[in-house]
Every structure is written in C-alpha cells, then in structure tokens.
Amino acid sequence: MDNEIPKTRTQRRKKWMQGRGRLSVHILVIIFGITSWSIMNGLWVELPILVSYLPEGWTLPSDLTIVGQFGNLGPLAFSLLVYLFPRVKLEVPASILIVVVLSLCALLFSFLWRETATFGGSEYSIALLGLTFVQSVFAAMTSQAYLAFMSHLKARYMSSIFLGMSLSGLIPALVAVAQGSGTVRCISEKNIPSPSLEDSAGKNVLLTELPQENKSSGYIVATDNRTSSNSTQQVFEILKANSYEPALTVQHFFLLLFGLGLFSLLALLLLLYHPRCREEHVDADKEENCQLTSSTQKSSPEALKNGLVDSETGRGTNGGGISPGTELEDKFENQLSQSTTAHEQTNGSPVNDEGKHSETEGISDNNSDKILGKLESWYLLFLLAWINAVQTSFLLAVQVYSSLPYGLKFYNGATKAENIVDPIACFITIFITAKTSKVISALTLLGTLLASYIITMAALSPEPLLVDHLAGGILVIFFWICCTMVMVYTKVSIAAVMRSQGRLSLIWTGASTQTGAFLGAVLAYVMVNHLGLFKDAPWCPDDQRAISGVGE
Incomplete structure (x- = not known):
C-alpha cells in the first residue's frame, strides 16, 4: 500500500506533464514568438541612448508611438484578406x-539609425522613423497572424506564444542592461555668437529658451557683456550635453536582434514541418481544440438546431460552428452567440468527467473553460482594447517624462524593468489564469489605478513628487513594475479565454489589441506634441547661471 502511493503520485505527475504538451514544442513556440515585437521593444530600451543623439530629443518616444500605430494598416489588410478568402488559412504564409x-x-x-534629413527647416530621423513604420506594419500583424497560427496547434501551447512575445521585450532589455545607458556629460564651450543675440539694454542675459534644433543637445547659455574702446562684445559660455555611446553600440544591439530573427524563422519552419511538431497539429477547420475541456461542455439547443454543433459528439461542425461560406461578421456572431443554457440547467456548474458538478473558479489552471455569451465576449474585447491603449501605447509615450526627471539611471531602469516583468507575467499564465469577467475586471481596475500614478508623475514633469530624493525614483520604478505585471497578466488571461472560443475569436482578439494600441498612441501624440501637457527638463539643470568675469 505504501508503494502504491508514490506510484500514483508519479503517474499523476506524468499525466499532468503530458497535459502541458511537449517541452520541445513549447520552446519552439516561444522562440517563434520572440520576433513579434523585438525591434519595437529594442527601440524602447535604447531610448536612453537615442534621445540624446537624435534631433527629436524627448519627443522621440511619442513620435515612435504614433508612427508605430500607422502599422495598423497591416492588421487591416490581414482582416480584409480573411474576409475575402475565409477558407484560406493565410496565417501560415503571413507568419513566414x-x-x-x-x-x-x-x-x-x-546601419541606418543615425541617418537624418531636413524638412521644413527641421531635422528628422528619417531612417529610424521610416524603418519603424515598416516593421510596425508587420509586427502589428503578429497580433492576428501569430494567434491565428496557434489555432493549428493544440490549445495547451497558447500561453507559450505570449511568453515568446514577452521575451521579445525581455531579451532586448537584458542586452541593454549589459550594454548600459551611455553617458551625458556637460562640457563648457566658449564662443562669440552673432550680435543679434545682444541684449538691447546691455545687461547680462541668461538664455533659457533655445531653438528647437538645440534642445535635444541640452545647450544652456549664459552671457557676459564686454565693452572696449572700439566695440561691445558678448562672451558666451555654452554648457553642452555631449552624448557618448556605450561599448556595446546601438549598431551591435540591432545586429543581435537580426540574429534573433533568424532563430525565430528556424523555429517556425520546424513547427511547420518537423514530424514531432506535426504530431501536435490539429485540424483548424474542425476546431477539435476549440475548447480546452470539450468533453465537459454541453451545447445549447439553439446551436444544435442550427447545426453548429454535432448532436452526438458535442463538437463544432465545419470549424466549430463557422460556415466557410458566410460573411466574417456572421461567423463571429455565430461563434460568440453559443449560449450557456446547459450551464443554467446545472445551476451554472459545468459537469466534470466523474459526473460531479464543480463550481467555476475565478482563477484556475488552463484545463477548465466555459462557453462565453456574446455580450461577455465583447466586454472582454473592450477590456483588452483599454489595457492596450493604456499600457502598450500611452504609458510608453510618457515614460520618459515619468522617470527621466529623477535621473538617467532611473529612466534606464524603468525601460528595462518593464520589459523584464512582462515575460514573468506571461509565464505565470501557463499555470494559472483569470477565468471570469469579475476577476478580469478587478485586475483591469487595479492596473488602471497603478497607471494613474505613472501618468500623474509624467504630468508633473520636470518636477514630479520627490524629484530630489532617491525614494522618488525607486517609487516610480516600483509602480512601473506592478502596473506592467497586472496589465500583462490580465490581457494574456483574456486571450486565453478567447482561445477557447476558436480561431476567429483569436483574430478579433488581435484586432482589439491593435485598436486599443492605436487609440492610446493617438491620444498620447496629441497631448505630448500638440497640447504640450508634458514638459521636459534640461540635461544640465544645475549649470543655469550667469557668467561674470569671463576671460579676465
């Protein structure tokens, strides 16, 4: 009897591991997902270096955000093709x-990140912004193409693709931590500028407002008037913020991302064609993995009547109730309109394999799911759009204003910490996810409250709370970590719930993700670049002083 207990535990552990799928396939899915946002995340973690080199200066984050959102043309094109060719599985060639x-x-x-061009009298990082647009078009498509691709694999691998996507932020962040943030040194330079800068009253002048092209260089100018028998001169001391790249340069950083992309391509090809990986494939048309525990689900009489579900097996017919010949909107409505009549008949409790009822928990492992109603599905998609508007776009656009006033090391820490926490939250969802709308709503509210503190600090820039104290910088990084953890965990939980509803639900999940990110980016761009609600600070604030006795 004593020997049977360990044996039973071993069998249970082995069965539990088998239910999680093959480790090799999980690893390949993770590597495949890394490419999704690696470049954009790489740009964000490099911002402490880029903002000190490129002419946009502190407005570069909001510029990158709005340019990146034009990448939503990619998901729009993908959605249109899915609508026009509903029977063609475009996600496979699109992923490649x-x-x-x-x-x-x-x-x-x-090779091109420092290339600039002048338009309308202003200098722009044309190569950086142009390449950002191109990569955004294809990176944004991953929200739909990659998720739709996962419908060809067993549902147990769903969390792995999100873990891979989060690693697209972690890996660049770790490289950037080893790289360092570079240095900005205030160097004194003296010159005699044009007489047009001379004060009409002949007094010492402190120039605090500089031309736009000089702000990113951090010039601070002080003057001292000199009068001789022949002329009056102004001697200027220019405190210029000179930037120095770290040993691992920006060029080397992006070459590493290029190598990472090659590994992702290899992983994708193995997932498609390796025999052991093909054993984990499913027929997306039949949606055999539409629900993680399909054997425990009962279908509504309405679904049976309309032929959406096989009356004997309880499984979806023709793609989980999706007719290939119908329009896209009808497909989604048919899929989401599966009611929970069977659950109501059992007092809201799904039936397990032993015929016993078990209450649906708010947070559980990935082995139990329910059929969502139409209203609940759209509500979850709305929450997903809100989370991406706040966390994916708006917060990133104002990150520099919330953390850089505390010092370059805190800005560097905030950009790295956010990308490190992201995969941790995704990894947790492999074992436990939020399953009910109430829990997901509570987590969304918590994440929004945490984000409110960050936005408030950004609005108070250049003098946020505790700006002259170490605790201020530590506190803002703490809020960045907590906010990212909660927001990422919540949106992955929503995607996991939508995965149980089928392939088309995942396409709509990707569309909601990009819609929210787009709206958040537009709002941030208007508030930062046009309304000027967020203020930057000079690189050398302690050196704003008038110079007297220069050159005596």
Whole structure:
C-alpha cells in the first residue's frame, strides 16, 4: 500500500506533464514568438541612448508611438484578406513573411539609425522613423497572424506564444542592461555668437529658451557683456550635453536582434514541418481544440438546431460552428452567440468527467473553460482594447517624462524593468489564469489605478513628487513594475479565454489589441506634441547661471 502511493503520485505527475504538451514544442513556440515585437521593444530600451543623439530629443518616444500605430494598416489588410478568402488559412504564409521582413528591418536599423534629413527647416530621423513604420506594419500583424497560427496547434501551447512575445521585450532589455545607458556629460564651450543675440539694454542675459534644433543637445547659455574702446562684445559660455555611446553600440544591439530573427524563422519552419511538431497539429477547420475541456461542455439547443454543433459528439461542425461560406461578421456572431443554457440547467456548474458538478473558479489552471455569451465576449474585447491603449501605447509615450526627471539611471531602469516583468507575467499564465469577467475586471481596475500614478508623475514633469530624493525614483520604478505585471497578466488571461472560443475569436482578439494600441498612441501624440501637457527638463539643470568675469 505504501508503494502504491508514490506510484500514483508519479503517474499523476506524468499525466499532468503530458497535459502541458511537449517541452520541445513549447520552446519552439516561444522562440517563434520572440520576433513579434523585438525591434519595437529594442527601440524602447535604447531610448536612453537615442534621445540624446537624435534631433527629436524627448519627443522621440511619442513620435515612435504614433508612427508605430500607422502599422495598423497591416492588421487591416490581414482582416480584409480573411474576409475575402475565409477558407484560406493565410496565417501560415503571413507568419513566414513577417519573420523574414522583421529580421531584415533589424539588419537595416543597425546601419541606418543615425541617418537624418531636413524638412521644413527641421531635422528628422528619417531612417529610424521610416524603418519603424515598416516593421510596425508587420509586427502589428503578429497580433492576428501569430494567434491565428496557434489555432493549428493544440490549445495547451497558447500561453507559450505570449511568453515568446514577452521575451521579445525581455531579451532586448537584458542586452541593454549589459550594454548600459551611455553617458551625458556637460562640457563648457566658449564662443562669440552673432550680435543679434545682444541684449538691447546691455545687461547680462541668461538664455533659457533655445531653438528647437538645440534642445535635444541640452545647450544652456549664459552671457557676459564686454565693452572696449572700439566695440561691445558678448562672451558666451555654452554648457553642452555631449552624448557618448556605450561599448556595446546601438549598431551591435540591432545586429543581435537580426540574429534573433533568424532563430525565430528556424523555429517556425520546424513547427511547420518537423514530424514531432506535426504530431501536435490539429485540424483548424474542425476546431477539435476549440475548447480546452470539450468533453465537459454541453451545447445549447439553439446551436444544435442550427447545426453548429454535432448532436452526438458535442463538437463544432465545419470549424466549430463557422460556415466557410458566410460573411466574417456572421461567423463571429455565430461563434460568440453559443449560449450557456446547459450551464443554467446545472445551476451554472459545468459537469466534470466523474459526473460531479464543480463550481467555476475565478482563477484556475488552463484545463477548465466555459462557453462565453456574446455580450461577455465583447466586454472582454473592450477590456483588452483599454489595457492596450493604456499600457502598450500611452504609458510608453510618457515614460520618459515619468522617470527621466529623477535621473538617467532611473529612466534606464524603468525601460528595462518593464520589459523584464512582462515575460514573468506571461509565464505565470501557463499555470494559472483569470477565468471570469469579475476577476478580469478587478485586475483591469487595479492596473488602471497603478497607471494613474505613472501618468500623474509624467504630468508633473520636470518636477514630479520627490524629484530630489532617491525614494522618488525607486517609487516610480516600483509602480512601473506592478502596473506592467497586472496589465500583462490580465490581457494574456483574456486571450486565453478567447482561445477557447476558436480561431476567429483569436483574430478579433488581435484586432482589439491593435485598436486599443492605436487609440492610446493617438491620444498620447496629441497631448505630448500638440497640447504640450508634458514638459521636459534640461540635461544640465544645475549649470543655469550667469557668467561674470569671463576671460579676465
């Protein structure tokens, strides 16, 4: 009897591991997902260096955000093709194309990131912004193409693709931590500028407002008037913030991302064609893995009547109730309109394999799911759009204002910490996810409250709370970590719930993700670049002083 207990435990442990799928396939899915946002995340973690080199200066984050959101043309094109060709599984060739193009973009970034051009009298980082647009078009498509691709694999691998996507932020962040943030040194330079800068009253003048092209260099100018028998001169001391790249340069950084893209391409090809990986494939048309525990689910009489579900097996017919010949909107409505009549008949409790009822828990492992109603599904998609508007776009656009006033090391820490926490939250969802709308709503509210503190600090820039204290910088990084953890965990939980509803639900999940990110980016761009609600600070604030006795 004593020997049977360990044996039973071993069998249970083995059965539990088998239910999680093959480790090798999980690893390949993770590597495949890394390419999704690696370049954009790489740009964000490099911002402490880029903002001190490129002419946009502190407005570069909001510029990158709005340019990146034009990448939503990619998901729009993908959605249109899905609508026009509903029977064609476009996600497979689209995924291959995405990995190839993103890898090439990383290669081009490494050589062209400092190229600029002048338009309308202002200098712009034309190469950086142009490549950002191209990679954004294809990176944004991953929200739909990659998720739709996962419908061809067993549902147990769903969390792994999100873990891979989060690693697209972690890996660049870890490289950037080893790289360092570079240095900005205030160097005194003296010159005699044009007489047009001379004060009409002949007094010492402190120039605090500089031309736009000089702000990113951090010039601070002080003057001292000199009068001789022949003329009056102004001697200027210019405190210029000179930037120095770290040993691991920006070029080397993007070359590493290019190599990462090649590994992702190899992983994708193995997932498609390796025999052991093909054993984990499913027929997406039949949606055999539409629900993680399909044997425990009962279908509504309405679904049976309309032929959406097989009356004997309880499984979806013709793609989980999706007719290939119907329009896209009808497909989604048919899929989401499966009611929970069977659950109501059992007092809201699904029936387990032993015929016993078990209450649906708010947070559980990935082995229990329920059929969502139409209203609940749209509500979850709305929450997903809100989370991405706040966390994916708006917060990133104002990150520099919330953390850089505390010092470059805190800005560097905030950009790295956010990308490190992201995969941790995704990894947790492999074992436990939020399953009910109430829990997901509570987590969304908590994340929004945490984000409110960050936005408030950004609005108070250049003098946020505790700006002259170490605790202020530590506190803002703490809020960045907590906010990212909660927001990422919540949106992955929503995607996991939508995965149980079928392939088309995942396409709509990707569409909601990009819609929210787009709206958040537009709002941030208007508030930062046009309304000027967020203020930057000079690089050398302690050196704003008038100079007297220069050159005596």
